[in-house]
Amino acid sequence: MKRVVITGAGTINALGATVPQTLEAMREGRCGISELEFRDVERLSIRIGGQVKNYDPETRFNRQQLALFDRFTQFTMIAAREAIAQAGLTFTGELAARAGVILGNSGGGMTTLDENYRSVYEDGKNRVHPFVVPKLMNNAAASHLSMEYNLKGPSFTVSTACASSNHAMAQAFQMVHGGITPVMVTGGSESMLCFGGVKAWEGLRVMSRDACRPFSANRNGMVQGEGAAIFVFEEYEHARKRGAEILAEVAGFAMTSDASDIVMPSKQGAARAIQGALRDARVNRDEVGYINAHGTGTAANDKTESAAVADVFGGHADKLMISSTKSMHAHLIGGTGAVELLACIMALRDGIIAPTIGYEEPDPECALDVVPNIARDARVDVALSNAFAFGGLNAVLALRRFS
Amino acid sequence: MSIKDRVIAIIAEQAVLEPSDIALENTLEDLGIDSLGLVESIFAIEEEFDISVPFNANEPSESDFDISSVRTIIAGIERLVKEQS
Structure with a gap:
């Protein structure tokens, strides 16, 4: 089997419009959650989110692109540009024919859907723009990315709610690992921060009105975010021969299904996924120094996740660090695992552990080292990234420090 | 502006x-307008004149x-505007 390394990373999210800006915010424990700004926000009871602010699509894209790019596609294209520039790859010939793009996304073009429903239902209009369908489809971002960079290999979009990105990156990993292609572009994006998108989430009554405080006893729910992160996964020898900078190694992954409840998480399902990732990556549990938690800030997730980690790691659970960066960039749903992979890369490459901010009171049911509020320096050899989705679909990635 | 000038403005923008x-005498192909550009132009024309264009x-x-x-x-378009006004 081929070794798989990451040779490019790009992002735009509430913490920054690039990877360096995002990592700086994570190091400083800065919060990207703010008052939401969009039409009809005053009719919502939840009015905070990890919204990408100071963002002007007109300066990023031309008129034809804007006619076809929903916000989630725009974010994807911005993140991909940074990632592919860093990787320094040009896709032509044989490489173009084999390289593809697999992205995670949950809601598709929610803003497009919202605006056009408003137009036909509320404003009573009887026609919509002809590009509504190509703009809102979940695979729009993957397709535009493949067109922009000439990626002609296996390409599709994975939709497994909050685990979409991890499932997508796991598929990309597997394709490079198995020798199907030397390079895959992967990651995920989401943009549900519009009236209808947040209204739908409000209905579940799991959203916080003031902050995302994962693992803190006074946590009161999740906060929605938006953005994208894109990575270039490359076969190690291919990267080495061209002298590419290697950010980290993707060592393994596992996915499981709880097969139990459409919203409530299961300790067993999560634990099986974590265990599976360790097995696939051939690492001992005491080698794991950092876990980027799913850590949504809901009562149910955080205690279930803590229990799963305690079960899998035994005594080592008290030695490893686990943080939820959702406290800073909020929950990007289908794009969240991708943005969170950046925190794993920072831990492995830079030796800096992103904190769980907003942590105020210890919860005996989440008695792990959650790196409260302040980033920490530590040498980490192996990092895991957890994603446990609604619907009980779990995906855990294992990354190794490249040396 | 006449109907002709308004239609030309829409096509030119596209x-x-x-x-x-x-x-x-230009065809849409001459002007580099593809099939998506065509449906977008028809949408813009329908919006501009508040008419329905029978095009599949x-x-x-x-x-x-x-x-x-x-x-x-x-x-x-001139015929449709007359018929549908």
């Missing part, structure tokens, strides 16, 4: 050209609306 660059992208030649040149499009 083709990323100046209205003065559009000739009546699956069978353009069967539609009761001739898109073979800028001239025939303008003639079709």
Whole structure:
């Protein structure tokens, strides 16, 4: 089997419009959650989110692109540009024919859907723009990315709610690992921060009105975010021969299904996924120094996740660090695992552990080292990234420090 | 502005050209407007004149609306505006 390394990373999210800006915010424990700004926000009871602010699509894209790019596609294209520039790859010939793009996304073009429903239902209009369908489809971002960079290999979009990105990156990993292609572009994006998108989430009554405080006893729910992160996964020898900078190694992954409840998480399902990732990556549990938690800030997730980690790691659970960066960039749903992979890369490459901010009171049911509020320096050899989705679909990635 | 000038303005915008660059005998293909550009132009025309254009992208030649040149499009729109006003 081929070794798989990451040779490019790009992002735009509430913490920054690039990877360096995002990592700086994570190091400083800065919060990207703010008052939401969009039409009809005053009719919502939840009015905070990890919204990408100071963002002007007109300066990023031309008129034809804007006619076809929903916000989630725009974010994807911005993140991909940074990632592919860093990787320094040009896709032509044989490489173009084999390289593809697999992205995670949950809601598709929610803003497009919202605006056009408003137009036909509320404003009573009887026609919509002809590009509504190509703009809102979940695979729009993957397709535009493949067109922009000439990626002609296996390409599709994975939709497994909050685990979409991890499932997508796991598929990309597997394709490079198995020798199907030397390079895959992967990651995920989401943009549900519009009236209808947040209204739908409000209905579940799991959203916080003031902050995302994962693992803190006074946590009161999740906060929605938006953005994208894109990575270039490359076969190690291919990267080495061209002298590419290697950010980290993707060592393994596992996915499981709880097969139990459409919203409530299961300790067993999560634990099986974590265990599976360790097995696939051939690492001992005491080698794991950092876990980027799913850590949504809901009562149910955080205690279930803590229990799963305690079960899998035994005594080592008290030695490893686990943080939820959702406290800073909020929950990007289908794009969240991708943005969170950046925190794993920072831990492995830079030796800096992103904190769980907003942590105020210890919860005996989440008695792990959650790196409260302040980033920490530590040498980490192996990092895991957890994603446990609604619907009980779990995906855990294992990354190794490249040396 | 006349119907003709308004239609030309829409087509010119779609083709990323100046209205003065559009000739009546041009086809949409001459102007670099592809199938998506065509449906977008028809949408813009419907919005501009508040009319409904009978055009099915699956069978353009069967539609009761001739898109073979800028001239025939303008003639079709003039007829529809009269009929639907």
